[in-house]
Amino acid sequence: MESRLVVNLDALSRTVNAGIVVGIPVFFAFGHYVSFYFHFLTVAFILLALLNLFYKHVQKPHTLLANYGLIAQFRYLTESVGPELRQYLFSGDTEERPFTRIDRSEVYRKAKNVDSSSAFGSVRDLPHEPLLLRHSLFPVKREEIVPFSLTFGEERGLEKRHTMHSPILISAMSYGALGKRAVMALSRGARKAGILLNTGEGGFPKYHLQEGADLIFQMGTAKFGVRTESGELDEKKLTEVASLGAVKMIEIKFSQGAKPGKGGLLPQEKISPEIASLRGISPTQDFLSPSSHAECVDAASSAAFVKRVQDLSQLPVGVKMCLGREEEFVQLIDAFMEQDRFPDYLVIDGAEGGTGAAPKSFMDDLGVPIFSALPFVQNHLQQKGVRNRLKLIASGKLINPGSQIRALCLGADAVYTARGFMLALGCIQALQCNSNSCPTGIATHNPHLEHGLDVVDKAQRVYYYVKNLEKDLYEICAAMGHKDLKELSAEDLFQKQEERSCTK
C-alpha cells in the first residue's frame, strides 16, 4: 500500500498540457464577449501551446521535456538555481566545499580587517581534523616573539639571495587564469604587505610587474614566456626575465596538486594577441601544454635542469611538485645529492590544490594530500641529512592560520596560498573559474564583470589578510610555547588515536 503522498508526474503533466490547450478557447471567449484585454492571455496561451509542441515533438536533447512538456522545465529551472539556493539558504556553516562558510568568513573578516574571533565554543565536532595543535602551560609573552625571517639562496651563498619577513606567500596564479584587475590588486597588496607574489605559468608577468611587488617567476611545463618554438628552454629569454629587478626567485613547476601529472589545452579562442605575445605562442591554433618539461625525462635530467636554470638565472630557484610515488621523490633527492646541487627551495603542493582547471577526477582522486606528503618529505630530507640544503614550502588549501601552522609544524618553512587570496579579493566560491563568468570579476576577462573589482580596495584587503594571518600565527605560536615559528615541530601536534601513522 502506498503510504506517502506521491505526485504522479505523468498525470500532472497531462493535466497541465491539456490546461494550456483548453486555456486558448476559454480566454478567446472571454476576449470576445467580456473584454478584448483577455486576448493578451489568449496570445500568451497560444505561445505556451507552441512551446509545448516544440518541447514534446521537435526538440530531441531533453528526454524530460519530450515526455512531460512545459512542466519539466521547472526541474531545469530549479536545478539551475540550486547551487545559489543551497549556498544562501540550506547548506550549513560547515557543509560547503571546498571551503565551508566558516572557513570563508574567517578569510573575509581578516581581509576586511574586522574582528574574526568567535564565541560560545567551536561549531565543529572535535576533533574535526586528524591533527590538532598542542598548546603550552607556559605560553611565551608576545614581546618575546622573534619576527619571522627566511632567506632563500643562503645555502649556496648566492649574491642575489632573497629574505622574506612573512611566512605567507601568494601562490601561482597567472594572468590568463585571473583577469588583469585581480592580478594588479594582488600585486599592489603584496607590495604593501611585503610578501612574494608568484606569477603563475602565464608567461611574461606584465600585470604582476605593474604594481611593483616582489615576484617569483613560475616556469610551467610549457615554459610560457621563456620557451623556444619547440617548447624547450630559451636561455636568452630566461636571463632577461631573471634580470628584471622585481623577479626575486624562479620556480620550476613539475606538477601541481589540482592536476598532478597533467598538461593542459589552451583553446584558440582564449589566446588573445596579448596572451599569445606574453606566453610566446601562436594565436592561430590551439595550444597543447605538455605534462612534463621537455628536458626532464628522469631524476638525473630533472636535477640537471634545475642546476642549469640556477646557473643561468643566478637567482634562488625552487621546484614545485605534488607528491605522487615516494620512490620517485627518493630518486630525485638522490640525483640532487649526486650532483651536489639542490634547488633553493621545494614546494610540496597537496592534492587539495585548487587553482587550475582539470577533469574532476584529477581534482578529486590524484596526488598525495599535503598533511600526508609533508611528513614524508621532511623525514626523508632529514634522514638523508640534506634538510639544511633547501627550504620547504607547503601549499594546498592552507587558507586559515590553523592549517598553516599545522604545515609549519610538519616541516614547512613557509606556506603558499592561492585561493585564500582569491577569497580575500572577494571570491564567493561560485566555482566558475574556468568559464570566464566569475561573478566577482577575479577569474574572468569580461570587462563588465571585472568592472566591480576595485584594485585599490581589494589590494587593501590582500594586505589586511596577510597582516591578520601573521598576527594569528604569532599568537598561536606563543600559545604553543615557542618564540619563533621556526621552532614548531611535529611534537606540537596532537593526533587522533586511530590515525597516528601520519607523523610517526
Place this chain on the structure above:
Amino acid sequence: MHKVTGRLSKILSIILGTALSAVFFMAAWAKVSGNPGTKEVFTTLEMEPHGRIIIGIIEAAAAFLLVTHKYSATGALLGFAVMIGAFIAHGTKLGFVLSEADGGFLSLQMLIAASLCLGVMWLERHDLPIVGKLFDLEDERTSL
C-alpha cells in the same frame, strides 16, 4: 554551422530585422501619438486609450530589440505575439478589409510581418529566450 552559410544567415537576419524594426516603429508611433485611424480601431475594440498605448509600447520594444545584436530573436518573438493579437482582432471584430481604400492591404502587411518575425526567430533561434540553448544541443547532436 558552415561559416559561409552562417554569415549569409546573419546578413539576412540583419536585413529582415531592420525592415521589421522600421515597420513596428511606424506602427508604434501611430498608436502612441494617437493617429485618428488607430484611435478608431481601438475604439471598436473598446481598448481606447490604454490598450492602444500598451500595444504601442510593446511594438516599440519589439522595434528596438530587433535591431540589437543579441536580442533580435526576443524582439521578433514579441512582434510575432502582437501579430497574433492583431489577427484575433481583425478576425473577430475589425474584419480583414477595413475599407475600400485599404482593400485588405493592412491585413496583408500583418501577414508579411508575422512571417518575417518567424523568419528572424528561426535565423536567430540560438538566441531565443528559454529554448535557445536547446538549439545548441540540437546542433551538437546532429553534428555527430
